[in-house]
Amino acid sequence: MLRISNGRIYDPVNGVNGAVRDLCIKEGKIVADVPAAAKRIDAQGMIIMPGGIDIHCHIAGPKVNLARKLQPEDHRLDVHPGTAFTRSGTGGIVPSTFATGYRYAALGYTTAMEAAVTPIGARHVLEEFHDIPLIDKGFYVLLGNNVFLYDLLKAGRREDFRQAVAWWVNATKAYAVKLVNPGSDELWKGRRNANITDINENIDNFDLTPLDVIKAFIETVNDLGLPHPPHIHCNNLGRSGNYTTTLETMRAAEGRRAHIAHVQFHSYGGEPGKNPTSKGPEIADYINKHPNITADVGQIMFGKATAMTADAPLGYLLRGISGNKWINADTECESGCGIVPFTYHEKAYMHTLQWAIGLELFLLSEDPWRLVLSTDHPNGGSFMKYPRLIRLLMDRDFRNQEIGKVNQKAIRQTVLADTLDREYTLEEIAIITRAGPARALGLKDKGHLGVGADADVTIYDEHEDKERMFSTPRYLIKDGVAVIEDHEFRCDHEGRILHTTPAYDTAIENSIKPFFEDNYSIVFENYAVTDRYLHHHQVIPTVLER
Amino acid sequence: MSDNIRTVEHATCTFCGCVCDDMDLTVDVDAKRITKAKNACTLGRAWFAEHTIEDRPFALIDGKAATTEEGVEAAAQILVAARLPIIYGLSDTTCEAQRQAVAICDLMHGNIDTTTSVCHGPSGIAFQGVGESTATLGEIKNRADLVIYWGGNPAESHPRHFTRYAVTPKGRYIPNGRKDRYVVLVDVRRTPSAPVADLFIQIKPGHDFELLWALRALVKGRKVDPNLAERTGVSLATMEALVKRMKSCRYGVLFFGMGLTMTRGRHFNSGAVLALATDLNEFTHFVAKPVRGHGNVTGADNVVSWQTGYPFGVNFSRGYPRFNPGEYTTVDLLARGEADAAMIIASDPASNFPRPAIEHMKRIPVIALDTKPTDTTQLAKVAFTTSTYGINTSGTVYRMDDVPITLRPAFESPYPSDEEVLIAIKNRVRELLTLKRTRFPNRKVA
C-alpha cells in the first residue's frame, strides 16, 4: 500500500489539472484511501501523471530482431550494463529487449504497443515480450495484405471474412488489427518489385482495390468491437502528393472509428517525382473535424533512425536514397518488410519538411485526445527522444531556436511561422502521451488516476527544462510497485501482455485449413499460438463484451 | 512392441534446419520408443528412432555417477571460480534453454557463443555489412521460378529441402511444381544433389568469391576479365547465361551453404551472395537464404540477438554485451588458450572443432549437457544427461527462415531438460556470486 502526497496531479480523464492531492494505491490499483500505516512518498515539488503509453512503436519480433542484428556498430556506442537485479543489454536505435523495457520505464512509460507483427511471427513477438521487463505490451497483427482474407473478399464472402479476422486476432494473441500499404505485397513479390500507387487500382490477381480492402477492415473491425480501431499505415507513404490518399482513406471510414498511423509521413503535397510540400494543415483540419478518426503523429527527430516497416517497397526506395545496407523480408501469404538504417539531417530539405510537418500537426491540433505523440520508433527517431519532442511542444523559445538551425527553404513551405506561439501545457502533454492513447486504445484502466485505474504512475521532478524533466522520473510505479525510486531501479518486475479475444465461429477453421495445405509451408495445427506464450497477461474485452 | 501405442501428429523434427513440422509419430509408450515417423526423411527417421531412453547416470562427475543436483553444485562451483568461463553450443536445444544460458552468462560476466560461429557466422557477419533480401520458405513454394543452390548438398544434409520446400512442391503461382522451375547447383564436386538440377556448375575450389563478383558485374552490365573463366573453371558463356536467367526470372532464390562460409573468404563469400541478390532486385524480385544446419541454430541466433543485440560471439566481461568475431568466438578462445572453463550445451566440439581447440578443452574443466555420450561428454569434468528436445520436451524452435514452431514431444524422459538443468545452475551461480561479492566487497570480482 502506498500514499503519494504533496504532488501536483495531472489526470485529464478525471479533470484534474495540477491540483495537489493524495494518491492512494493498493494491490496494484488506485484506491480512494489507504490506512495511515501505508508507505508514503512525499512528492513535494513533483508532477504526477499516469504512466506513459506508446501507441505506435517497433520494439519486438522478427523484423525488429533483424534490425537489431543488422547494426552492431550502433549497439557498441550505447552499452547497457547489468546490475544485481537488472539484465544487461545494448541500446542505440534498436535496443535489446531488456534495455528496451528498462529505458521505457526510465522515461516514465508503462505501456508500449508493438505496431506491426506478421501472424506467423506472433510467437516470436511473445517470446521477446517475455524478455521486455516492467512495461505492459501488446501488438497489432498485420492482416491488410493477407492472401486468404483477400480470397474471401474477392469471393464476396463477407461473413467468413469477419469470422476469419476474429480467428486471426485470437490465434495470434493480438491487441488490434494492422493494415500496411494494402495491396502492395502482391505487386512487390509477384510483379518484380512494383508497388500500388492508386488505392482505386486493382490488386494483381484479385478483383479488389486497396480501398475495398480498407473499407472491409474498417467495417469488420468496428463490428467486432475491438477496443482499438483498425490501425492503418496508408498507401503511398512518403510520396509527394500522398495527402490525397490519406484523405481518401480517412473518408472511407464514413464515421466509423479508424486510426491513422504516423500521419506526418502521409501529409505531403506536390507532384509525384518532385519535391513535396506540406499539407499538414489540411490533414490536421480533417482530423480536427472528424471525431471518429484518431492518429499518431510520427514525428521525425534529427539524428539516427531506422526505417523498419512492413511497407517493403518503401524500404527499397529508402535504400536507393540512402545507399545503406538493406533488408527485405517476405512473409508467405501475409506481409512484406523493409529495413534500412537512416539518418535525418537538419540541413536536408526533405527531412526538415518532415520535421516541420510533424510540428504543424501537433500545433494545429484542436483535439489532443485524438492526435497523439509518436515518432513511429525507430522510423522517425528513437523513443529516447520523446522528452526532447515534448520540450519542442512546450517551449516556444526552444522551438524557435531549433527552427533557426534547420533548412529554411523547407520551413517556408510550412505554416510553422503562424503557429510559433502555441505551447503545449502539462495537461495537454498528459493527454497526448497518456490519456489520449489510452482512450484510442480502449484501455479503460490506463491513462488516468481515478479509483480503479491500474496503479501505473509516473512522478517527475518539476523542472523548467522540460526535456530534462521528462527524461527521468523521480519515481515510477508499475502495478503499485515502486520500480524506480529517486531515479534508481529498485527491483525487476514483469509487465502484462494485453490482448483481445473477439468471439468467432470455429467453423471458419474448415475454410482456413485447406488454404494452409496449399499455400503455407507449415502445418495448420502448428500455426495458432498457444497460451504457454502469454505468461502474465490480461484480456481486454471488446466493446460487445462490456 | 507393447500394446500401448499412441500417435503424435504434427510433430516437429529438429535434426536439420528444415524443422519439418508435419511429422506423424507412432509411439510405443511403454517401450519409450518412436517406431514410425511418417513424412520424415532418412535423417529424421534416424533422429526419431535413435533417441530412446538409455540407462545412464543422471550426471557424471570425473567419470563417476552422480545425481543431477550434485552435478549442478559442481558445475556452479566451476563457473564461479573461473575468470573467463565460456558457454558454447545451444543449437540443438529449445529457445527456453537458450534464454537461460544467456542469463547465466550475463550473471557471471562470461562469454557466450553458439554453433553459428562455425556454421553461418560468416553469413551473419556479412549480413551486418550488406543486409539481406530474404523470404519465408512458403514464398519459395508459391512463387520461385529460379532456384539456385551454391555450396551446399541438400540431398545429404537437408533431404526434404527439395521435396517439401523449394523444388518439387506446387505453389499458388507455381502450379506445375518442378516443371515451372529452373534449378541450378554450384559446387566443387558432383554430389547426389546435382541430378536434381537443370544446370550443374562445377567451380574450382576457393574461387566462389571471384565467380560471384563476376556475376554481380555482369548483372550491372559490365564486362569481366576473360581470365576468370580459367580461374573459376566456369566459362564466360555459362556466367552470361546464368545472369540472363537471374535477371529475367519472376522470383529468384539463392540458397547457400558451408561451401561458402567454411572456405577461404568466409564472410566475403557470404557477402558476395547477399550483395548479388540485392543487386538483382533492380531487375526482379530476388532473395538469398543461408541454409541453416542444426534444428534450432536459428533460434539461438534470435535469442542471443534479442537479449544482447548481437547474434553470436558475445562477451560479458565488462558487465554488458560486446561482440567481436575472432575474439569472442569459441574456436579462438579455446585455440588461444584463453577460456579457463567451458559449459557446452547440446553440441560436440570435442568431435568437430579444430585440433588446437580440442587440446585446450582437455586442459580446462568442461561441463557438458547432452542426451547421448559424445567425445565432449567423455572429456567433461561434469556431464549431465538431459532429455531430447522435440522428443521428450516441448519448447520453441525457429526454422531456417525464422518461422517459430512449438514442439510436440512424443514420450517422457526421466532425465531433466536442458532448461531445467540450466535454471538450477543459474540459481546456484547467483547464490555463489552474491556470497562472493558480499564477502569481498572491495575485491574486483565478476
Next chain:
Amino acid sequence: MAEMMILVPGRTNKQGTSLNAGKLKKEYRDVTSTVEMNTDDMARLGIKDGDAVRLATDIGETVVHCKGRKPTDLPAGMLFIPYGPPSSQLMGGDTAGSGMPLSKNFEVSVELVEVPVP
C-alpha cells in the same frame, strides 16, 4: 610418397543417421574414417579401395580408409570425407578473425600407409 590434395569435409546421409545412433559407436566412427578419392588419382598412387591413407597438415594427422569416386563426381586432386573427429585433427585454430576455422577446401598431404588400421 606424400602428395598435396584439397580436402572437403562435409555432411553425408550416413554420417547424419549414424551420429543419431551414437557418436561413440562403430558406425559413426567408420563413416567418418572413410575418405573418398578420385579413382584416377588412386590408380596413379597405387591405392586400392579400403587401403589406409595418412592425411596430414601442419596441425595434425589422421589415418583413414580410402574409397574411390569416379572423376566425373570428384575432380582430380580433391578428397571428400564425412566430417568428424578424424577431419577435426587436421584443422587449424586460426579463424582469420572471423570465428570460423578453415573447414573445407584446405590442403592436406596424402600418402598410402602400409600398416593396417584396427
